[in-house]
Amino acid sequence: MLRRILTCLPLAIASLALASPPALAQACGPGTLGTSRVMAVSPGSNAHFGTKSYDRSLPLQPREVVLTFDDGPLPGPTDSVLDSLRRECVKATFFLIGSNAAANPGYVRRIAAEGHTLANHSMTHPWTMRTIPHDVAWKNILDGEAAIEAAAGRKIAPFFRFPGFADTPGLLDALDKRGIATFGTDLWASDWNVMRADTQLALVMGRLRKNNGGIVLFHDTKKQTAEMLPGFLAALKQEGFRVVHITP
Numbered sequence: 001m002l003r004r005i006l007t008c009l010p011l012a013i014a015s016l017a018l019a020s021p022p023a024l025a026q027a028c029g030p031g032t033l034g035t036s037r038v039m040a041v042s043p044g045s046n047a048h049f050g051t052k053s054y055d056r057s058l059p060l061q062p063r064e065v066v067l068t069f070d071d072g073p074l075p076g077p078t079d080s081v082l083d084s085l086r087r088e089c090v091k092a093t094f095f096l097i098g099s100n101a102a103a104n105p106g107y108v109r110r111i112a113a114e115g116h117t118l119a120n121h122s123m124t125h126p127w128t129m130r131t132i133p134h135d136v137a138w139k140n141i142l143d144g145e146a147a148i149e150a151a152a153g154r155k156i157a158p159f160f161r162f163p164g165f166a167d168t169p170g171l172l173d174a175l176d177k178r179g180i181a182t183f184g185t186d187l188w189a190s191d192w193n194v195m196r197a198d199t200q201l202a203l204v205m206g207r208l209r210k211n212n213g214g215i216v217l218f219h220d221t222k223k224q225t226a227e228m229l230p231g232f233l234a235a236l237k238q239e240g241f242r243v244v245h246i247t248p
């Protein structure tokens with residue numbers, strides 16, 4: 001990691017940046033993919049996004065992409081994912097598991113410090129929320145939010161993604177009333193299946209071309225995804241896709 005950082009920076013600012021990780025995020029130069037725009041997403045009734053589960057996506061233009069990473073943070077793969085995003089000046093949204101956030105608070109703070117959006121993916125990732133009582137599931141959602149906020153030392157975005165997309169009408173309604181937007185996705189990398197990084201890259205790029213952009217789901221807990229990400233960001237740049245960063 002160190003060597004990769006050093007090779008993309010003049011030495012004079014590299015030593016400065018290494019002492020101060022957030023400053024490194026500003027040290028991106030020309031030729032990086034970058035983040036083309038920031039989209040503020042308002043919660044409220046029917047703020048449910050992602051065509052795999054709901055009837056609409058975000059109001060994206062053709063070839064715009066929203067990058068989302070679920071299930072972290074996990075030391076190892078999450079480091080690599082953050083390094084890759086930072087090198088290309090790309091901002092993403094991390095749907096964290098509360099128990100992972102509590103175990104790795106430094107990672108939560110790094111994700112926030114590097115300008116990414118922190119969001120909630122439940123406390124323990126129950127499989128699934130459709131098969132447990134409503135009150136138990138709701139508490140798991142609230143506990144996740146609290147654990148991530150405690151680790152971050154700040155409020156997180158009012159964004160939630162159900163584990164396995166397994167929503168219920170009652171939980172959706174409760175999220176709406178709490179002012180939390182629910183995210184499904186438009187496409188995914190199928191990175192829960194073991195495959196080579198180059199196979200996964202071809203798979204997700206094929207889906208992205210077919211959909212002409214959209215919300216993309218990855219898992220920053222997967223080594224193969226971490227390995228694939230530099231190639232993926234290069235492919236976005238080469239094919240004229242633009243990254244949109246979602247914020248509250």
Ligand SMILES: [Zn+2]
Nearest residue numbers: 070071163164
């Ligand atoms: Zn998940």
